Amino acid sequence: MPATRTSNRRVRARAPETTREALVGAAYAQLAEHGFEGLRTREIAGAVGVNIATLHYYFPHKQDLVRSVVGHAMARFRSTLSGSGAPADQLRAHFEGLRLLSRKEPQLFAVMGELALRAARDPAIAAILRKTDDTWHETLAALVRQARKDGALDEQIEPEGIAALIVAALKGTYLIPVASAQPERLDQTLHQLERSLGLRRKTTRRRP
Amino acid sequence: MPATRTSNRRVRARAPETTREALVGAAYAQLAEHGFEGLRTREIAGAVGVNIATLHYYFPHKQDLVRSVVGHAMARFRSTLSGSGAPADQLRAHFEGLRLLSRKEPQLFAVMGELALRAARDPAIAAILRKTDDTWHETLAALVRQARKDGALDEQIEPEGIAALIVAALKGTYLIPVASAQPERLDQTLHQLERSLGLRRKTTRRRP
Amino acid sequence: MPATRTSNRRVRARAPETTREALVGAAYAQLAEHGFEGLRTREIAGAVGVNIATLHYYFPHKQDLVRSVVGHAMARFRSTLSGSGAPADQLRAHFEGLRLLSRKEPQLFAVMGELALRAARDPAIAAILRKTDDTWHETLAALVRQARKDGALDEQIEPEGIAALIVAALKGTYLIPVASAQPERLDQTLHQLERSLGLRRKTTRRRP
Amino acid sequence: MPATRTSNRRVRARAPETTREALVGAAYAQLAEHGFEGLRTREIAGAVGVNIATLHYYFPHKQDLVRSVVGHAMARFRSTLSGSGAPADQLRAHFEGLRLLSRKEPQLFAVMGELALRAARDPAIAAILRKTDDTWHETLAALVRQARKDGALDEQIEPEGIAALIVAALKGTYLIPVASAQPERLDQTLHQLERSLGLRRKTTRRRP
DNA sequence: CATGAATGAGCATTCATTCAT
DNA sequence: CATGAATGAATGCTCATTCAT
Numbered sequence A, B, C, D: 001m002p003a004t005r006t007s008n009r010r011v012r013a014r015a016p017e018t019t020r021e022a023l024v025g026a027a028y029a030q031l032a033e034h035g036f037e038g039l040r041t042r043e044i045a046g047a048v049g050v051n052i053a054t055l056h057y058y059f060p061h062k063q064d065l066v067r068s069v070v071g072h073a074m075a076r077f078r079s080t081l082s083g084s085g086a087p088a089d090q091l092r093a094h095f096e097g098l099r100l101l102s103r104k105e106p107q108l109f110a111v112m113g114e115l116a117l118r119a120a121r122d123p124a125i126a127a128i129l130r131k132t133d134d135t136w137h138e139t140l141a142a143l144v145r146q147a148r149k150d151g152a153l154d155e156q157i158e159p160e161g162i163a164a165l166i167v168a169a170l171k172g173t174y175l176i177p178v179a180s181a182q183p184e185r186l187d188q189t190l191h192q193l194e195r196s197l198g199l200r201r202k203t204t205r206r207r208p
Numbered sequence E: 001c002a003t004g005a006a007t008g009a010g011c012a013t014t015c016a017t018t019c020a021t
Numbered sequence F: 001c002a003t004g005a006a007t008g009a010a011t012g013c014t015c016a017t018t019c020a021t
Helices: A019-034 A041-048 A052-058 A062-078 A087-104 A106-118 A123-150 A159-174 A177-181 A183-197 B019-034 B041-048 B052-058 B062-078 B087-104 B106-118 B123-149 B159-174 B177-181 B183-197 C019-034 C041-048 C052-058 C062-078 C087-104 C106-118 C123-150 C159-174 C177-181 C183-196 D019-034 D041-048 D052-058 D062-078 D087-104 D106-118 D123-149 D159-174 D177-181 D183-197
Strands: none
Touching (some): A041 A062, A087 A123, A087 A159, A106 A123, A106 A159, A106 B106, A106 B177, A159 A183, A159 B183, B019 B052, B062 B106, B087 B106, B106 B159, B106 B177, C062 C123, C106 D106, C106 D177, C159 D183
């Protein structure tokens, strides 16, 4: 029977998660903050309060830990894709959800960005990201298709193209952090996206 | 008289550029291929055929070399922003130009992606990127504004929002390489962008 | 009643030996295969199918386990020294026995070689090996002495010198594995030894 | 032009050898003293008085350094094989030379022993050792053959077998350090070898 | 300008050993 | 008896940087 967290002699207070989960969480945070370039196993172990050898007990190689972090990030992100209600409402909710997420957990987007770049050199990560990408694209295309059928969107609209545009715009908005210094750009982009889709009246202004 | 490049004992044929320029070019290529994570000064010096100490003669610190690479990349990118002709044509040309550039010099986008992520941790890079970003945004907004005045675009259109959307979509398309495995997404995005702007008839299909 | 070996959940079939004996046997095998340089307690425990902590229950320190392996190897080797019959026959049998042993249990010689080298740095092992060495030497000297008395060997022969030569030649033959690639050297050596002792006619050839 | 030793800022006095040679020498000494098991690059660098990174500057991998040590040891050993004079005298000189060498440079035999054992797991070392072994064997066989022709040795003698016996006995004597505690064994072995070859009268005693 | 040699600080990984359960 | 979890102390190796020539 594994020792319970409470009986652990470690002083540092921690949520009642396993050491393994704590390591993944710490690696996730470190990756968001320092990128792959600055991802140090010792730093991760230190953040959790365990010896570096303990990290290697759970994840023999750094790569194994990274893989777990990828899984963690993907799960976090995919959880934002589910929704309910009318398609047009779901689209609006998706945009709004990402906006909120970017404020509450900016780490997720930083990690996604790192993974996206690393995917160019790591086929394993590329495959995983592609799967998430496809799911995202398909989810949006289905929503647009349904909204069009419901009459909420113009019949001339092409669901695939629209979905591709949305995904690209959201990636460009959230994964490329340069614009974060100009938050109005983010809003402009999203509003324009909603306007282009007819989800928002053209006369509506952000700050009346 | 100092020895000219041609009298140099280095065998590797090189354009008549200075060692300094060669180093920046090699660093640019290395950054595109291996990212910041795998950027090694020895590798760069080796690619140019000079001793590592020579690299440090021109760029005392790695950071200095990186800064030069940033400048190099920015210059390359900004050169794609200039154009002439009717605004609507210029917009089309901009899209087409990027499409071509992504095929002819994919390195530029890889480097831009790396810089964009690093900007989150490096204020100096962030500032430079922001300037380019602003230029890009302004150029597009001006074009849209002019096109609207010319009657080529709907009067209801908001130049700022459209520009933000275009920039975001292009960033998401070119700087995030995941989609590269599904090249049709790239085209879908660009076509949809053109359609949304009325630059392309809705009935126009890529492959009739 | 304590659980017997047979009720153990370990799947790997094992002779009805104690865990302790199994550990010594596994360590013996590992030492033969990887040498002291590659002797890993985890590997040994893994081969037996027990936890590394269990190994340390039986052998608090790696050194303790090694000591047991030394004892095991010595016992194996000394068992080859006993014999019966006429001295000359015993000598022949000893040579033949080692030849067979080197084919059937090459591990023993590998381990002996490792121990012999380590003896230079480990007085405890040196003492044990010296004892075996003395026994070996004395056994041979006694045989030679008796054979000489029996008239089977030349009266001029010096038992001590002959014994030392035999031991040295056998060590050089069996403990130094380089020659293993030239198996004929091994036979040449043994035949020559037998010839020198008059145990084999000079005209006898291995391959007529 | 490489900096001369004398201008080096290192305090530790050293023979006027290159850093590279000093590293090989230190590795040789360390290997003799601690065996492969205890061979530490940091220790070697420390003995020479250079940083560990300097060691890796000359020998990128530990293996590379070991290879140089093997070459060094082989050169040392082969230098003992050359001789001049009558074959019988050369044989006597060879024995005497090894006896002296074992006193003056016991490290060589310790290293040879380590290499011999490691050869079982390292084909590269095995190949090198085999070559030296063959040279040794051939040199001795040729001497014996010549001595036989000169009438210094019995016509019945088989040069190949005798050479194999000599090599085995010398290996067992010098590479297996156990007997070093009983130095008389070493002499007994060598004397017996000489007697067996007729190089020494049977009545000759070391200590009358 | 250019280089060979050298280094300090650090990195992922390993391994025998310990301990609460 | 036996184990999962954890650790301290290395170990081979890397990399940007320095410096005398």
